[in-house]
Structure formats: C-alpha cells, structure tokens
Amino acid sequence: MQIQYYLYLSFILFGIGALGVMIRRNAIIVFMCIEMMLNSVNLLLVAFSKVQYALNAQGIDGQIFVFFVMVVAAAEVTVGLAIIVMCYRNTRSIDIGLMNRIKN
Amino acid sequence: MATSLFWLFSALAIFAAVMVVTSRLAIYSILWLVVLFFTISGHYILMNAQFLAIVNIIVYAGAIMVLFLFVVMLMNVNDPNDNKKSIGLAIFGGLATILFLLSILNIVFNAQHTTKEINDLATTSTGDIGLVQNLGMELFKNYVLPFEICGVLFLSAIIGAVTLGKR
Amino acid sequence: MNAIIIASLGAIILMLTNLFFRKRSKLLSVFALLVVILLIVFNTLEGQGLLFFYPASLNSAFFQFSNFTYLFNNVLILTFLIYILLNKNYLLLINPDHSADIYALLFFVMTGCFLLTSYNNLLSLFLGIEIMTIPLYVLAGMDKKNQKSNEASLKYFLLGAFSTCILLMGITLLYGATGSFALNPFNTLNTTKLLGQVGMLFIFFALLFKVGVAPFHFWVPDVYDGTPNVFTAFMATIVKVVVIIALLNFINALTPNCIGKSYKTIVLFVIISTLAIGNFSALSQPNVKRMMAYSSIAQAGFMLLALYALNDLATQGILIYAIVYSLSTLTIFAILNKFSLATFSDFNGLAKSQPLMACFLTVALLSLTGIPLTGGFFAKYYMLSATFFSGGKYALPLVIICLIFAGISAVYYLKVIQAMYFTTPPVTSDHASITIQPLATLEKSILLLVVIAILFLGIFPSIVTQWLYF
Numbered sequence: 001m002q003i004q005y006y007l008y009l010s011f012i013l014f015g016i017g018a019l020g021v022m023i024r025r026n027a028i029i030v031f032m033c034i035e036m037m038l039n040s041v042n043l044l045l046v047a048f049s050k051v052q053y054a055l056n057a058q059g060i061d062g063q064i065f066v067f068f069v070m071v072v073a074a075a076e077v078t079v080g081l082a083i084i085v086m087c088y089r090n091t092r093s094i095d096i097g098l099m100n101r102i103k104n
Numbered sequence: 105m106a107t108s109l110f111w112l113f114s115a116l117a118i119f120a121a122v123m124v125v126t127s128r129l130a131i132y133s134i135l136w137l138v139v140l141f142f143t144i145s146g147h148y149i150l151m152n153a154q155f156l157a158i159v160n161i162i163v164y165a166g167a168i169m170v171l172f173l174f175v176v177m178l179m180n181v182n183d184p185n186d187n188k189k190s191i192g193l194a195i196f197g198g199l200a201t202i203l204f205l206l207s208i209l210n211i212v213f214n215a216q217h218t219t220k221e222i223n224d225l226a227t228t229s230t231g232d233i234g235l236v237q238n239l240g241m242e243l244f245k246n247y248v249l250p251f252e253i254c255g256v257l258f259l260s261a262i263i264g265a266v267t268l269g270k271r
Numbered sequence: 272m273n274a275i276i277i278a279s280l281g282a283i284i285l286m287l288t289n290l291f292f293r294k295r296s297k298l299l300s301v302f303a304l305l306v307v308i309l310l311i312v313f314n315t316l317e318g319q320g321l322l323f324f325y326p327a328s329l330n331s332a333f334f335q336f337s338n339f340t341y342l343f344n345n346v347l348i349l350t351f352l353i354y355i356l357l358n359k360n361y362l363l364l365i366n367p368d369h370s371a372d373i374y375a376l377l378f379f380v381m382t383g384c385f386l387l388t389s390y391n392n393l394l395s396l397f398l399g400i401e402i403m404t405i406p407l408y409v410l411a412g413m414d415k416k417n418q419k420s421n422e423a424s425l426k427y428f429l430l431g432a433f434s435t436c437i438l439l440m441g442i443t444l445l446y447g448a449t450g451s452f453a454l455n456p457f458n459t460l461n462t463t464k465l466l467g468q469v470g471m472l473f474i475f476f477a478l479l480f481k482v483g484v485a486p487f488h489f490w491v492p493d494v495y496d497g498t499p500n501v502f503t504a505f506m507a508t509i510v511k512v513v514v515i516i517a518l519l520n521f522i523n524a525l526t527p528n529c530i531g532k533s534y535k536t537i538v539l540f541v542i543i544s545t546l547a548i549g550n551f552s553a554l555s556q557p558n559v560k561r562m563m564a565y566s567s568i569a570q571a572g573f574m575l576l577a578l579y580a581l582n583d584l585a586t587q588g589i590l591i592y593a594i595v596y597s598l599s600t601l602t603i604f605a606i607l608n609k610f611s612l613a614t615f616s617d618f619n620g621l622a623k624s625q626p627l628m629a630c631f632l633t634v635a636l637l638s639l640t641g642i643p644l645t646g647g648f649f650a651k652y653y654m655l656s657a658t659f660f661s662g663g664k665y666a667l668p669l670v671i672i673c674l675i676f677a678g679i680s681a682v683y684y685l686k687v688i689q690a691m692y693f694t695t696p697p698v699t700s701d702h703a704s705i706t707i708q709p710l711a712t713l714e715k716s717i718l719l720l721v722v723i724a725i726l727f728l729g730i731f732p733s734i735v736t737q738w739l740y741f
Contacts, residue, residue: 001110001150003447008209009114013121013140014440015205020125021433022197028130028176030429032137035168036121037436039144041443042160046153046234048447053231060233060242061452065394066156067243069439070163071254072401075261076432077168079405081175082268083412083428087421088179096425208469249333250394253386256279257402260379263286264409267372 006047013040027084027094031077038073042066106150113150117143130176134169141165153234272334273313273323274344274385281306282378289371300359303374307352310381314344332453335391339586342738343388343516346590350509350597351381356717357605358501365499366413373413376406377505384509387517391524393442393452393474396517400438400481403513404431407506411498423497430490434480441473454524471525475537478518482511484571485545492552495564503560504604507567508597515574519589522578538579539665545572546676553683559613562683563603566639569680570596573654573673580657587736588653594735595638595646595728598721602635605718609708617707618687620696628710629691634722636684638729641677646728651677653732 013036020033049062088094120140127133141164148157232238243251285303292298313323318341355362362377363370383403390396408431412424446452448467476487483491495503522534549569556562574592577585606628607613622629638647655670710718728735 001107005110005114009117011205011208012118014436015201015208016118016121016125017436018204018433019197019201021429022200023194024125026130027425027429028172029124029127029133031432032124032130032133032172034429034432034436035164036124036137036140037433038439039141039160039164041436041439042156043144043147044440044443045446046148046151046156048443049153049233050151050231051447052450053233055450057231058450060238062446063153063156063234063239064242064247065442065446065452066153067159067239068250068254068394068398070159072257072397072435074163074168075257075401075405076435077171078261078265079268079408080428080432081171082265083408083421083424085175085179086268086412086415087425090416090418090421094179096429246332247394250398253275253395253398253402256282256379256382257398257405259283259286260376260402260406263372263375263379264406267366267369267376268409268412268415270368 003047003051006044010040010044010047013037013043025096027087027096030096031080031084035073035077038069042069045069109146109150113143113146117147131173134172134176137172138165138169141169148234151234152231155234155236155239272336273317274310274348275382275389276323277306277310277313278378278382278385281309282375282382285371285378286375292371299363299370299374300355303355303359303378304352306378307348307355310348311345311352314341314348317341333392333395334386334389336389338739339590340389343590343593344385346594346597347381347384347388347509347513350594350601351377353598353717353721354505354509354601357601357714358504358608360711361501361608365501366415369413373410376410379406380410380505380510384513387513388520390517390520391454393445393454396521397438397442399517400435400514403510404435404481407431407502407510410502410505411494413502414499417497417499419497420499421497423494426490426497427494431481434477434487437473437480438477441470441475441477444470444473446470454521472537474521475518478514478521479541482514482518482571482575483568484575485541485548485568488545488548488568491568492561492564495567496561500560500604500608503564504601507563507604508600511567511571512574512593512597515571515577515589516593519577519586522581535579535663535665538575539669542572542575542579542669543672545569545575546673550676550679550683553680556683557614559603559610559615559618559687560607563600563607566680566683567600569676570639572676573651576654576658576669576673579669580654580661582657582661584653584657584660587739588650588657590739591646591653591728591732591735592650595650595725598725599635599638599647602631602718602721602725603639605714606632606710609710615686615690618690619694621691621707624696625707625709627715631718631722632691633688634725636688638725640681640684644726644729646725646732648729649732650728 017033017037017040020036021030024030024033045062045066049059049066052059052062084094117140120136120143123136124133124140127136141160145157145160145165148154148160281303285299285306288299288302317323317336318338362373366373380403383399383401383406386395386399386402390399408424408428411427412420414420442452444466448470480487495507498506546569549565549567549572553562553565553569556565574589574596577589577592580588609628610617621632634645638645641647641651651673655673658673659666659670
C-alpha cells in the first residue's frame with residue numbers, strides 16, 4: 001500500500017477527532033475523540049516505520065514510539081477519568097458548556 | 105487480498121469514527137470506538153506489526169474502553185440536555201476542521217509531486233521489525249531510559265488518580 | 272541526569288512519608304526542602320563533572336547536557352526552593368489528607384521540567400511534556416469541593432490532551448520526513464520536504480499551546496483563575512518558563528535552512544498578538560489574580576522575543592527574564608495568598624495597614640513593568656536589544672511595538688500601586704482589612720531576600736550571565 005493512503009486515512013481520522021473535540025459538549029465524548037486522534041497518530045507512525053523499513057531496513061523506533069504513546073495514553077486516561085468523576089460528583093453533570101455557565 | 109482488506113478496514117474505521125462523534129449517548133460512542141480500535145489493529149496486522157496489534161486490542165479496547173464504560177455506567181448520564189449542541193459552534197468547528205483537512209491533504213498532495221519518498225510503499229506483511237522479540241530487544245537495550253521514565257510517569261498518574269478519586 | 276533521578280526519587284520518598292508523618296506535619300516541608308537542597312548540590316556537582324548515575328551508552332541518545340542546562344536547572348531549583356519556602360503553609364492547608372501527595376506531585380512536575388531542559392530526542396520531549404503536565408492537571412483540581420477548581424482542572428486536562436495530540440502528530444510527520452526521532456539529523460533536512468516542515472509547525476504550535484500565548488491563550492485565564500492560588504504561582508512561573516526553554520531548545524536544534532523564511536513571520540505574529548491580547552485584556556480585569564493571568568500571557572510574549580532573535584544575547588536575556596519574572600510573580604502570589612478574593616479595592620490603603628507587604632508588592636510590580644533599577648528593566652533590555660541586533664527589516668518596528676506594550680502594561684500594574692498608596696480605604700472596610708492576614712516572620716525574611724535579589728539584578732545583571740561562560 002502506498003504511504004499516502006495511510007496519510008489520508010490518518011488525517012481524516014485526526015480531523016474527525018478534532019471536529020468532535022470542538023463540537024461535542026459531553027466531556028467523556030470529547031475525551032474519546034482525543035483517544036481517537038492518538039490512535040490515528042499511532043497508525044501513521046506504524047506506516048512510516050514500515051516505509052523506513054522499506055527504504056533502509058530500519059524503522060523499529062517508530063513502533064517503539066507507538067508503544068510509548070499507548071503507555072502515556074493509559075496514564076492520561078487514568079487521570080482524566082478521575083477528573084471527570086470528580087467534576088460529576090460536585091456538579092452532577094459532565095457538560096462542558098454547563099461548567100462555563102456555573103462560573104458566570 | 106491485502107489491498108481489499110485495507111479498503112475494508114479504512115472504510116469501517118472512518119464510519120466508526122463518524123459514529124463516535126455523532127452518537128447521542130456516550131455508551132454508543134464507546135462501542136463504536138472499540139470498533140475503530142479493532143479496525144486499526146487490523147491495519148497493524150496488515151503491516152505485520154503483530155505485537156502492536158495485540159497490545160492495541162488489550163490496552164485500548166480491553167483496558168481503556170472498559171474503564172470508560174465503567175465511568176459512564178457509574179455516572180448514568182442520560183440527560184437529554186447533555187446533547188444539545190450549539191449550532192454556531194458546530195458550524196464553526198465543522199468549517200475549521202474541513203479547512204484543516206483540506207490544507208493538510210493539499211500539503212500531502214503537493215509533497216507527493218515534489219518529493220519521491222512520499223511514493224514509497226508501507227510494505228505490507230514483510231519484515232520482522234514488528235515482532236515481539238525484536239521490539240523487546242530494542243526496548244530493553246536502547247530504550248531502557250525512556251522506559252524507566254515511563255515508570256515515573258505512571259507513578260505520578262496513579263498518585264494523581266488516587267488523590268482525586270478519594271472522597 | 273542527577274537532577275532528574277533525584278527529583279523522581281524524592282517524589283517517591285515523599286509519597287511514602289504519608290505512612291510515617293502525622294497529618295499537616297511540619298516535617299513534610301522540611302523533608303521537601305532537604306530534597307531540594309540535595310537537588311542543587313548534585314546538579315551543581317554534575318556541572319563540575321561529578322556524575323553519580325551515568326548510563327553511558329544511553330545518555331547522549333536522549334539527553335544532552337550543556338552549561339546552559341545546568342545553570343538553568345539551578346535557576347529552576349532555586350525558584351522551586353523559594354516557592355516552597357513561601358507557600359509551605361498553604362500547601363499543607365489546601366488538602367490536608369493529601370499533603371504528602373501534593374509534594375510528590377510537585378516533585379514529579381520538577382522531574383518533567385528537568386527532562387525538558389535537557390532533551391535531545393523527540394521521545395524525551397514528549398515524555399517530559401507529559402510528566403510535567405499530568406500531575407499539573409491533578410494539582411489544578413486539588414481543591415476538590417470547589418467548582419471553579421474542578422472546572423479549571425477539566426478544562427486544562429481536555430485542552431492539554433488535545434495539544435498533546437497535535438504535538439504527537441507533529442513528531443510523527445517529522446519522523447516520516449527524516450526517519451529518526453533524534454534532533455540532530457534534522458540538519459540534513461532541506462526545505463523541500465514539506466511533510467517535515469508541517470511537522471515542525473505542529474510541534475511549534477503544540478508547545479505554544481502549552482505556554483499559553485496568543486492564538487492559543489484562551490485556556491489560560493480560566494485555568495489560572497480556578498486553580499488554587501499556590502498552584503497558580505507554580506504554573507505561572509516554573510512551568511511556563513520551562514516550556515519556553517523547551518521551545519528554544521527545539522528551534523536551536525534546527526538549522527536556519529530548515530526553519531525557513533516564514534518562521535520569523537509566524538513568531539512575529541505570535542509575539543504581537545500575544546502582547547496585544549495579554550495587555551489589553553489585563554486592563555479590564557475585576558480582580559488581581561485574573562489580571563496576573565493575563566499579565567503572564569503578556570510576559571510570555573516578551574520571553575518569546577528570544578525565539579525571534581535566536582542569538583547569544585537572547586540566551587542571556589531569557590535567563591535573566593526567567594529569574595526576574597519568576598521571582599516577581601512568586602512575590603505577588605505569596606501576597607495574594609493573604610487575601611481572600613483580591614479585588615482591586617481590597618488593596619486600598621494597604622500601605623498604611625501593612626507597609627512592608629505593600630513595599631514588597633510595589634517592587635515586584637515595578638519589576639514586572641520594567642522600571643529601571645529593578646531586574647525587570649534589564650530583562651526587557653536584554654530581550655529587546657537581542658531582537659534589535661538580530662537584524663532584519665522587522666526588528667526595529669518589533670522593538671518599538673514591544674516598548675509601547677510595555678508602557679501599556681504599566682497602567683494595570685500601577686493601578687495596584689495607586690490603590691495601595693494613594694487611595695484611602697473606605698470607612699466600611701474594617702471588615703475587609705480583617706480578611707488580610709499579616710506576613711509570617713519567615714515569609715517576611717524570604718520576601719525581603721527575594722526583593723533584594725530583584726533590585727540587585729537591576730544593577731548587576733551580569734552576575735547571572737557570567738555563569739554561562741564558565
């Protein structure tokens with residue numbers, strides 16, 4: 001498969017994720033869109049690592065990087081869900097727009 | 105075979121991604137996201153990155169998404185108010201994203217003509233760099249230091265989650 | 272390397288002290304101070320060639336230590352020391368059940384900061400950013416019952432994770448263009464590789480997002496306002512400065528060839544819009560904490576001048592600017608701790624009721640404005656002259672615009688001073704004056720030292736910069 005197809009796919013997923021972050025107001029769905037963006041990045045990294053392999057038989061570091069991205073994403077999810085649960089306890093809502101209104 | 109599988113997985117991935125964003129209830133979003141993770145794992149297998157494919161399913165679909173499901177079910181958020189999107193924001197976000205996508209795709213398209221390497225193949229199902237043995241050797245030889253730093257990162261995340269989660 | 276390891280070890284040990292110390296134990300801060308002193312000692316020793324931990328084959332691939340790194344690490348550690356000394360009582364009060372955890376998280380953030388000052392690889396950049404920000408999301412929400420704090424935490428988290436995605440996309444594109452995560456092979460990158468340039472732009476924007484400057488500043492006021500005071504002081508000083516240094520490291524690692532002509536235009540746009548938005552919004556804020564949030568945006572705009580100039584003078588300038596800005600901001604926040612809300616009218620007549628406090632605050636505010644005889648003057652002077660000598664047809668107009676905005680910033684800083692010295696408190700303000708707590712003796716002496724340091728840097732700035740060349 002040519003690399004630009006992976007580029008297109010990855011960018012489309014990244015764009016849909018970014019769109020979701022911008023238009024959705026439910027904090028959990030926003031967070032899921034962020035996970036989706038991370039996954040599109042991972043896909044592109046693996047594709048590039050295979051290109052590096054085809055070019056000069058290297059490219060293992062691309063896949064190692066994917067491993068690290070997954071690790072960091074897991075850590076981020078732990079903290080993020082804890083924050084969302086904490087917000088829910090106090091406001092009984094996870095609506096980002098509502099949080100803004102409470103402030104004013 | 106590999107080509108048709110690529111298109112199948114890609115179409116399914118994009119459809120699932122659209123469903124994640126447009127689902128009204130968070131539960132459906134989560135389930136569609138799991139579908140998306142499976143299709144991406146399919147892509148990994150097509151590229152012979154077997155270890156990552158398995159880890160993707162175990163970590164993302166298995167652990168992270170189950171955590172999401174737990175939180176959503178725990179909170180039982182079914183407020184119809186939650187899903188009222190503001191139309192202005194939707195239009196703005198949509199426009200911004202479409203512009204972003206167009207500019208990026210344009211860049212890729214241009215780059216394709218100006219450089220040769222962009223036409224390189226992401227070789228499918230060849231090469232053994234994605235196997236557990238090779239990745240493990242690399243990870244514990246050259247990447248030990250970042251690996252240890254990841255341990256620190258995890259510890260801080262655990263402390264943070266416990267601190268916030270405790271009543 | 273010593274600093275990274277000792278900071279993370281210190282965090283782990285501080286976390287475990289929960290087992291042994293009573294709640295609100297004063298020993299905790301003593302212990303934290305001990306770790307900080309160890310950090311200074313070992314970081315300085317490493318600069319002299321004494322390494323205790325040396326993973327020889329691995330070191331250079333991910334980290335690179337230079338004189339500037341050691342010096343800047345020491346600046347960070349000293350700032351952190353002053354931060355702990357000024358805020359230690361409030362750190363124990365904010366969430367008494369978790370005071371040991373708070374210290375542990377602060378030290379984890381410091382670990383991330385040390386990674387960011389010395390990274391030599393995009394992987395270590397990514398890990399450093401994450402280790403720095405993940406504990407910060409938690410610290411922002413530490414006041415768990417307070418809805419504003421919750422909101423700040425959620426907002427900071429979602430936007431921070433979003434910018435991390437952009438950073439990762441940039442790293443990926445750069446990897447696709449160069450085939451490596453190391454910073455050095457970028458030298459071979461030529462401008463025709465559009466993919467790599469887009470990647471660099473993504474990384475650049477993501478880091479600007481983390482700093483919180485103009486097109487990406489919108490999270491700053493809400494997050495800084497909602498976060499508990501003690502952690503706002505931390506975020507506005509150490510964290511902000513470190514990300515700017517990381518940005519500078521990143522740009523410095525690239526050759527002029529691969530930066531391209533449009534780089535300076537982008538930085539120019541970012542600086543001018545940051546200064547405009549930060550200063551004009553700060554003019555109309557209801558309370559001092561929110562004003563400080565906007566003023567920190569504007570000050571970051573001045574620090575970004577180093578990214579425009581990219582010469583030796585800018586390196587010296589960013590060092591002085593980081594020190595002076597951190598010290599002044601820490602002083603202001605230490606005094607804001609004493610107020611319950613800190614609207615401008617709360618400061619009315621402070622010079623009469625708390626003359627010493629008013630004096631410290633005045634010096635810090637004047638230093639942020641950039642009045643001569645305070646450190647802020649030389650900080651701004653170095654930055655502007657670095658910009659001027661960097662050449663290019665936009666250098667002179669940029670300097671003039673910066674000077675105009677520095678003048679505008681004086682308006683809102685002097686508003687506080689005017690309230691303190693020239694406004695008598697209204698008759699009904701007995702209630703308000705009760706809510707202002709006096710400074711403790713330790714805080715007084717530390718603030719006195721800090722203020723003397725600010726004034727001293729206003730006369731002999733070279734005392735800091737000479738260390739760069741040893």
